[in-house]
Amino acid sequence: MEQFLQQMVNGISLGSIYALIALGYTMVYGIIKLINFAHGDVYMIGAYIGFAATTYGHLGFFPALLLSMGLCSILGIVIEKVAYKPLRESSRIAVLITAIGVSLLLEYVMMFFVGAEVRSYPKVLTNKMFHIGNVVINTQQIYILFTAIILMILLQFIVQKTKTGKAMRAVSIDKDAAQLMGIKVDKTISYTFALGSALAGAAGILVGLYYNSIDPLMGIMPGLKAFVAAVFGGIGSIPGAMIGGLAIGIMETFVSGYGYSMYRDAAVFVFLILILLFKPSGLLGKNTREKV
Amino acid sequence: MSLLSVDKLTMSFGGLTAVSNVSFQIEKGELVGIIGPNGAGKTTLFNLLTGVYVPTSGTIKLNLDGKEMIINGLKPYEVTKAGLARTFQNIRLFKDLTVLDNVRIAMHQNIQYHMPAALYRFNKFYYEEERLLKEAEELLDIFKLSHKKNELAKNLPYGEQRHLEIVRALATKPAILLLDEPAAGMNPNETTELTETIEWIRNEFDLTILLIEHDMSLVMKICERIYVLDYGMLIASGTPSEIRTNKRVIEAYLGEDVNNA
Amino acid sequence: MRVLTKNNLLILGGIVLTFAIVQFLRSQNIINSFHEITIATICINMILAVSLNLVTGFTGQFSLGHAGFMSIGAYVCAIINMEMNSTTGFLIGIFAGALAAALVGVIIGIPTLRLKGDYLAIATLGMAEIIRVVFLNLEITNGAAGLNGIPRFTNWFWLYLFTVITILLISNLLRSSYGRACISIREDEIAAEAMGINTTKYKVIAFAIGAFFAGIAGGLYSSYFYFIKPDIFGFLKSIDILVIVVLGGLGSMTGSVIAAVLLAVLTTLLQSFTAVRMIIYALLLVVIMLFRPQGLLGTKEITDLLKIPDKKLRGRVE
Numbered sequence: 001m002e003q004f005l006q007q008m009v010n011g012i013s014l015g016s017i018y019a020l021i022a023l024g025y026t027m028v029y030g031i032i033k034l035i036n037f038a039h040g041d042v043y044m045i046g047a048y049i050g051f052a053a054t055t056y057g058h059l060g061f062f063p064a065l066l067l068s069m070g071l072c073s074i075l076g077i078v079i080e081k082v083a084y085k086p087l088r089e090s091s092r093i094a095v096l097i098t099a100i101g102v103s104l105l106l107e108y109v110m111m112f113f114v115g116a117e118v119r120s121y122p123k124v125l126t127n128k129m130f131h132i133g134n135v136v137i138n139t140q141q142i143y144i145l146f147t148a149i150i151l152m153i154l155l156q157f158i159v160q161k162t163k164t165g166k167a168m169r170a171v172s173i174d175k176d177a178a179q180l181m182g183i184k185v186d187k188t189i190s191y192t193f194a195l196g197s198a199l200a201g202a203a204g205i206l207v208g209l210y211y212n213s214i215d216p217l218m219g220i221m222p223g224l225k226a227f228v229a230a231v232f233g234g235i236g237s238i239p240g241a242m243i244g245g246l247a248i249g250i251m252e253t254f255v256s257g258y259g260y261s262m263y264r265d266a267a268v269f270v271f272l273i274l275i276l277l278f279k280p281s282g283l284l285g286k287n288t289r290e291k292v
Numbered sequence: 293m294s295l296l297s298v299d300k301l302t303m304s305f306g307g308l309t310a311v312s313n314v315s316f317q318i319e320k321g322e323l324v325g326i327i328g329p330n331g332a333g334k335t336t337l338f339n340l341l342t343g344v345y346v347p348t349s350g351t352i353k354l355n356l357d358g359k360e361m362i363i364n365g366l367k368p369y370e371v372t373k374a375g376l377a378r379t380f381q382n383i384r385l386f387k388d389l390t391v392l393d394n395v396r397i398a399m400h401q402n403i404q405y406h407m408p409a410a411l412y413r414f415n416k417f418y419y420e421e422e423r424l425l426k427e428a429e430e431l432l433d434i435f436k437l438s439h440k441k442n443e444l445a446k447n448l449p450y451g452e453q454r455h456l457e458i459v460r461a462l463a464t465k466p467a468i469l470l471l472d473e474p475a476a477g478m479n480p481n482e483t484t485e486l487t488e489t490i491e492w493i494r495n496e497f498d499l500t501i502l503l504i505e506h507d508m509s510l511v512m513k514i515c516e517r518i519y520v521l522d523y524g525m526l527i528a529s530g531t532p533s534e535i536r537t538n539k540r541v542i543e544a545y546l547g548e549d550v551n552n553a
Numbered sequence: 554m555r556v557l558t559k560n561n562l563l564i565l566g567g568i569v570l571t572f573a574i575v576q577f578l579r580s581q582n583i584i585n586s587f588h589e590i591t592i593a594t595i596c597i598n599m600i601l602a603v604s605l606n607l608v609t610g611f612t613g614q615f616s617l618g619h620a621g622f623m624s625i626g627a628y629v630c631a632i633i634n635m636e637m638n639s640t641t642g643f644l645i646g647i648f649a650g651a652l653a654a655a656l657v658g659v660i661i662g663i664p665t666l667r668l669k670g671d672y673l674a675i676a677t678l679g680m681a682e683i684i685r686v687v688f689l690n691l692e693i694t695n696g697a698a699g700l701n702g703i704p705r706f707t708n709w710f711w712l713y714l715f716t717v718i719t720i721l722l723i724s725n726l727l728r729s730s731y732g733r734a735c736i737s738i739r740e741d742e743i744a745a746e747a748m749g750i751n752t753t754k755y756k757v758i759a760f761a762i763g764a765f766f767a768g769i770a771g772g773l774y775s776s777y778f779y780f781i782k783p784d785i786f787g788f789l790k791s792i793d794i795l796v797i798v799v800l801g802g803l804g805s806m807t808g809s810v811i812a813a814v815l816l817a818v819l820t821t822l823l824q825s826f827t828a829v830r831m832i833i834y835a836l837l838l839v840v841i842m843l844f845r846p847q848g849l850l851g852t853k854e855i856t857d858l859l860k861i862p863d864k865k866l867r868g869r870v871e
């Protein structure tokens with residue numbers, strides 16, 4: 001039982017990081033129907049920005065977090081403008097291939113400049129352990145959880161209550177109609193990328209804290225897992241991405257916690273294929289049928 | 293036993309019932325029209341008949357050469373194999389393929405060589421491909437298209453694209469041909485010509501034809517019987533002259549003049 | 554024998570001539586052992602690219618897991634060949650590997666090919682990852698350390714033979730009614746179904762044939778490079794193959810062949826600069842999609858451009 005609770009705590013921390021990344025996938029997919037492969041790499045860049053800010057800039061956790069989120073959102077906008085926008089009328093496969101290209105580009109440009117080696121993250125937070133019974137919670141986990149929760153609440157507020165949020169929802173339902181209603185579609189898409197990328201930037205720092213190490217290819221796996229999370233929650237659905245992220249995080253910790261850590265990544269993909277086969281619309285997604 | 297019997301067919305999309313409790317029979321060799329205002333459910337009915345949608349309820353029975361089979365629930369390609377071929381209202385040719393390939397793809401289900409013959413180029417492959425080519429050209433000749441066989445389908449003028457759709461459907465060797473607005477977008481001359489060709493095709497290929505059309509001149513001229521759909525329901529059926537004077541039909545068309553069309 | 558058309562005889566002549574020329578250059582040491590590695594890479598990549606093109610370029614099913622099938626062929630061939638250290642063992646290994654890959658292709662294809670576009674891409678990516686993790690954890694594959702000391706039977710002759718056979722068979726398939734059925738799925742799945750094409754069946758067949766030849770490429774690979782480990786066949790390997798197909802043109806056989814040569818040369822030149830090579834690959838993907846999404850040749854073949862005057866057997870989809 002205690003082990004179970006401990007795994008739960010670990011799973012929720014990891015899951016909230018996945019949830020933050022998954023939100024970016026889901027928002028972008030919702031609005032332009034693109035699996036933004038490069039999203040995992042924006043998160044990697046976010047981790048490096050955090051690394052630089054704390055190691056060389058001697059910034060604390062929160063300033064570094066804000067800096068990373070800011071720069072990542074700019075990166076997100078640039079990627080969209082340069083690589084995806086010109087392809088808005090192209091086939092989905094063309095855009096997907098571009099996204100894969102952008103993803104590789106970010107990874108290897110980064111590798112070119114910082115080298116392929118793994119770096120250990122500076123300790124910006126004093127590491128204290130809290131014991132509740134025999135379950136241990138550390139400072140990082142608490143920071144991760146609270147940062148994630150606050151960001152998600154903020155996002156929910158932006159999407160539900162602000163004018164831009166309304167525009168985002170309108171564009172994701174029907175781009176052409178939204179345009180006719182006077183919504184600036186391009187600006188809204190940029191905004192979506194900015195928001196999603198900011199969350200990925202935050203996740204980058206949090207994961208640096210959690211795993212203590214970063215490298216240029218670190219975005220691939222969490223990126224894919226976050227995507228699985230988004231699909232599980234129902235792609236396009238913001239609450240879905242949160243639930244999905246937590247579910248994947250918890251599942252992964254349990255698979256490793258009970259001695260199958262070698263199969264951890266495979267388990268996530270088996271899970272993905274099962275979802276795609278049995279409930280492709282995910283937990284909270286909508287079913288669509290093609291008109292003939 | 294009728295060639296095609298539709299019994300209490302219903303199709304709902306969420307809250308919207310696009311086809312509602314529709315029953316009718318088609319006899320062999322008939323040319324039957326289906327009319328109705330926009331959104332009446334005509335195309336949906338075709339989609340049900342051809343297996344694109346699985347009906348919410350109801351049955352579709354096909355009785356070919358004394359063999360009876362229930363075709364609702366079959367996949368579209370199985371329905372085509374069973375003998376129903378169709379055209380699409382919003383033209384769905386293989387746009388980036390040649391006219392010839394469009395037709396030959398439709399002939400695939402009757403192909404007489406196996407994959408190894410194709411892989412290793414047995415003689416059978418060459419004989420069959422020659423036969424295919426000849427038959428495809430003959431079919432294209434119906435609409436004087438065979439000289440354009442190497443053009444890409446998307447480069448044909450609109451009217452010819454509609455013709456190619458019909459040729460392609462014929463290439464599957466159907467017993468029943470379903471035409472969804474074959475005259476849409478055509479001028480009166482073209483429509484008259486098409487009307488004659490459709491009749492000719494029916495006799496030549498011994499077909500039963502079901503056609504959806506908004507152009508009343510075409511429908512009234514060649515259809516022996518007409519079914520009228522409105523809001524998914526069958527509101528009238530009968531000969532062209534009966535339909536012309538039917539009150540409910542006139543109401544459904546709300547001022548659109550069925551008489552003078 | 555209807556197969557003996559003028560055109561086919563010309564092709565046969567070209568195949569024999571190419572072999573003879575390379576053989577001559579080898580005997581004169583103009584092609585040395587360093588070049589041979591590049592040639593092996595070219596042949597293996599051609600097989601991989603042409604087989605992926607069948608699935609993605611012609612049938613329109615976007616797959617990001619081709620390296621997974623390659624790895625099955627590589628491991629099966631290596632394991633059999635290490636037990637049976639002879640040319641017979643090598644050939645048995647190649648075919649067993651190819652069949653195993655095709656079988657896995659069918660098993661995976663039947664459920665996943667119901668998915669479309671980007672979902673299929675992710676599912677195939679996931680499937681290749683699962684295959685990789687399985688190899689990482691099996692005893693017979695020696696886990697992460699991989700298999701070392703695989704006997705080398707792959708040589709220029711076998712490489713050439715298998716490459717030629719692969720290209721011939723796949724292009725024969727494509728220029729037949731079965732190939733047209735596959736292409737119709739790419740063009741418009743709903744229309745294809747309505748024309749009587751069992752789209753699921755042909756997707757699975759294309760997937761299985763693609764996997765079969767990827768398996769052959771894997772077998773050749775393991776037997777040429779002595780050493781394999783699961784990480785060789787990861788996501789990036791699948792991307793490598795995809796880059797070739799996209800550069801050559803989705804739906805162009807000769808495009809894949811040409812692109813395989815170009816990229817192998819590029820890779821050889823940039824051998825010791827992994828990051829730079831990957832940056833160039835990445836830029837290639839993006840730039841091609843932005844400025845020439847149809848790749849070098851689009852869906853055309855080089856023969857269409859050269860206008861070979863054999864009217865009877867011309868045209869992309871014969």
Ligand SMILES: Nc1ncnc2c1ncn2[C@@H]1O[C@H](COP(=O)(O)OP(=O)(O)OP(=O)(O)O)[C@@H](O)[C@H]1O
Pocket residue numbers: 289290291292305308310328329330331332333334335336337381
């Ligand atoms: N896949 C679908 N999902 C939801 N609603 C649909 C779908 N297909 C058709 N409908 C709805 O069903 C109704 C009937 O449509 P249908 O296309 O059958 O009409 P129609 O009689 O062919 O009209 P038209 O003359 O304009 O072609 C319409 O309200 C349409 O919006």
Ligand SMILES: [Mg+2]
Pocket residue numbers: 334335336381
């Ligand atoms: Mg209609």
